[in-house]
Amino acid sequence: MPSPEFPISPLLPDIRRILAAHPRLVLEAPPGAGKTTQVPLALLDETWLEGRKILMLEPRRVAARAAAGFMAKQLGEAVGDTVGYRIRFENKVSTRTRIEVVTEGILTRMIQDDPLLEGVGAILFDEFHERHLSADLGLALALDVQAGLREDLRIVVMSATLDGEKLARFLDAPRLSSEGRAYPVEIAHFPARRDEALEPQARRAIEHALASHPGDLLVFLPGQREIARVQAALVDSTAMRDVDILALHGELPVEQQARVLQPDPAGRRRVVLATNVAESSVTLPGVRVVIDSGLAREPRYDPNSGFSRLDVASVSQASADQRAGRAGRVAEGWAYRLWPQSQRLEPQRRAEMAQVELASLALELAAWGSDALRFVDAPPAGALAAARDLLHRLGALDDAHAITPLGKRMLALGTHPRLAAMLLSARDDEDRALACDLAALVEARDPLRSRSDALAERWRALAAFRTGRIGPDASRSGLAAIDAQAKQWRRRLHVDVAPPASVDAHRLGDLLLHAFPDRIAFQHRNDPRRYQLANGRMARLFDDSAVYGEPWLVASELRFEAKDALVLRAAPLDEAALRRDFPQRFVTENTVRWDAERRALSAQRETRFDGIVLESKPAGKVDPALAAKALTEAVAALGLDALPWTDSLRQWRERVRCLREWMPELGLPDLSDAALLATLPQWLQPAFAGKTRLDALDEGELAEALKSGVDWSLRQKLDTLAPVRIDVPSGMERKIEYSTDHDGHAQPPVLAVKLQELFGLAETPRIADGRVPLLLHLLSPGGKPLQVTRDLRGFWERTYPEVKKEMKGRYPRHPWPDDPWSATATHRAKPRGT
Known part of the structure; x- marks a missing residue:
C-alpha cells in the first residue's frame, strides 16, 4: 500500500544522509509525527545496513504490537514477515524479519547474550523521554558495544519531550527536530467538588465533554483499578447511550488492544479510558477531547518491601502537554485537566534511575563485566552500593562484585533478584509451586483487609480461594490476581505440580x-x-x-x-x-567493639548469624589487630572531631584542601570529611596499632597519619605554595589563615596585619605560584579591623586618606604619613617625644 504523508516525511532524507556519515543521531518529534513507524522503514534499504536487522525499542507492549502492525500493513505483509515484534512471553518474528520492535528488557537480554549484535545494524530508542531504567541501561550497553566492538552500529535516540540539545551533547550526535502536525487545543481546568474522589469527577467531565464537543474522548487515568471504577460509573449514565466505552492498558489481550486502535465500525462515538500507555507511540483515531487526571502509576522504591512498586504520582508538565496534544491530531480539540490551575507540575519526568531500587541493574552490570558505562544519568552511588550488598547476601555476587553461577541463573529468570533467589532455592516441584505463590504474594497488594502481620494468613486465604472459599476480610479480585500471577510463575518455571493445600508453620x-x-x-x-x-x-x-x-x-x-x-x-x-x-554465615570468633557508653573497647567471643549475635562471652585479652579496627570503627561512628586535632593540623589540612582546588595539577589527595571517613582503614587504622583506648592516640601520631597520604616532595611544595606565614615589609612574619566553606570550596586566604606594617608595599601579596591573592584584613594599631581588601593598591589610592584622617587623632603615637608608598613600614609606635 502507498505510504501516507507524515509530518516526519520531509526529514527522512536528512535522517538517511546523517546516518550514512555519522553513527549516532538524536531525533525530536512530537507524538503523531510518524517517527515510530516511518524512520525504521526509511532505513531498511540503506547501504550501511548491509541487509542486517533494525531493532527498535518501545517502552510498552501495546505500542510495540501497534507499531509492528502498522509498519507491516504499510508493506502489505503480515506481522512476522519483514516487520515483527518480540515482547515478554510473546514474539512474532521469522527468518525474514528485518525490523524487530522489542520492549526494553528484551533489548538488554539480546545485548548480554550477544555483545557483538551480529546481524543487527541499527538500534532505535523510541520514546526515550520516558526514561525507564531498562532504556537507560540499554542505551549505555549499546554505546559500549559501539565504542569497543561495533563502530558500524547506528544508534538513534528518538524523543518527544526530552531536552534534545543536552542529549545530543551527551551522545556527540547531530540533532534533528520535526514540528509535527497539530491543531489548536483549548485547555481548561475542570474543578473537583468538595471532597470529591477522582472517579465521580472524571464521570462529570466525560458527560460535560460529550454534551459540549464532537468527536471521541481519551481519558487518562492512573491505572486499571481507576479505569474499572470509571467504567462502572459510566454504565449507568444516560449520556452513554450509543457511546462505546473502551479500556486501554498494557495487560489487555491483543484483540482488545486492536479494537481500541481502530474506529468504531458502527460509527459510534467512543470514550477510551487509558493509562499513560496512550500518551505516546499509539495513535487513536477520532479523538477530539482529552480528559486528564494528571496522574500516573510510576515505579518508586518502597523500602518497606525491598521492591520498586507502582505508586500514583503527578505527571510532569511535559507529559501533561503531550496528553493534551492528543486532542489536536485531526482537528481543533479540547483538553480538560482534573487538577487545580494553581497546581505546579515538575517540568520533566524524572529518570527511573534516580528513584527505584537498583539490584537488577547491579546484577546486569556484573554480568556485563564492567560498570564503567556511560549513562545519561549515572546510578546514585549509595543506591548502587546497597544493591550490591543485597546481591552479595543473595549469593549473586562474590566478594569482588563479580557475578556468580547462581547470579547468572537468577539473571536468566528475568525478575527481581530477591524473587529469583527464592524461586531457585526450592528443592522440589512442590516447593517451587509454593515459591511461586510467595513470589505472587510479596509483589501484590495486600488481599486482606485485616492488620495482621502474618504472611501465612495471606497464603491460607489464597489456598482457600482455590477451593471456592472467600473469607469475610479477603478481596476476591485481589486473590484472583495473585492466583493468576502464581500460575504464570509456574508456567515460566515449568512446574506442573499444584501448590499444597496446607503447610506447616515454618x-x-x-x-x-x-x-x-x-x-x-x-x-x-x-x-x-x-x-x-x-x-x-x-x-x-x-x-x-x-x-x-x-x-x-x-x-x-x-x-x-x-x-x-x-x-x-x-x-x-x-x-x-x-x-x-x-x-557459612554461622561463625564463632573473637570480636572487639567500641562500647559507646563506657567509651572503651569490649572484647567478646561471639557466635553470630550474619549481624545477629546468638551468643557472647567475655574474651579476655584484646587482640591488637582487632582493637585497631574497632577504634577506627569508633571514629567512623563518632565523627572526625573525636580525634585529637590541633589548630596547626587543622590548618595543614585546610592548606591541602585549598591548594588541591587552586592547583589541581599537583594531584593532592581529597581531605574532605567525606573522603577521610571513607578511607579511615587506610590512613587512620595503622596509627591505632597497639592501642586499646581512643585517647591513646596523640596529636603527633594523628598528624603523621593524616600526612601519610602526601609524599615528601608534595609536603615541601605545600610549604612553598601555601605557606603558614609570610614576611611583611615591617620585617615581621605574619600568619595566613586558610579555610573551606560547607561545600568544601576554598575560601580566600586571610592575612590579618596592622596597616603600618605594609607601608611601601604596592601590590597585594599572592600565593599558589601567584594565582591566589591574599585577602588582607588591615588592622588599626589597636588590632581592630579597618578594611578588608584584595586590592592593596586601590586601598592606598582611594581609602587610606579617609582612614588616616579618622585614625590619626585616635592613635597619635603611630605613623600616619601622607605618602604611604614611600614611608617605612613598622610594627612599633613612634618613640616618645617624636
Missing part, C-alpha cells in the same frame, strides 16, 4: 528467607517483641502481632523508623533450615 519462612536474607530476625533475649535483623538493625512487632513468640522470623515488609523498624509482614522460620542453607 515452610513459608524457610523459602522466603532466600528472598530476604537481610531481614532474617532473631528474638531479643530480654524483650520478646524486639528482634535483631541479619543486617545489624533492630525491629519490633505490633502489640497484637500474630507471630509473637517465634524465636526466628523473616520479614517480607518492614517500616523503617528512627530507632527500631516495625515488622509489617513476616513468617516464622526453622533455624535448622538456616543452618542447612547458609552454614
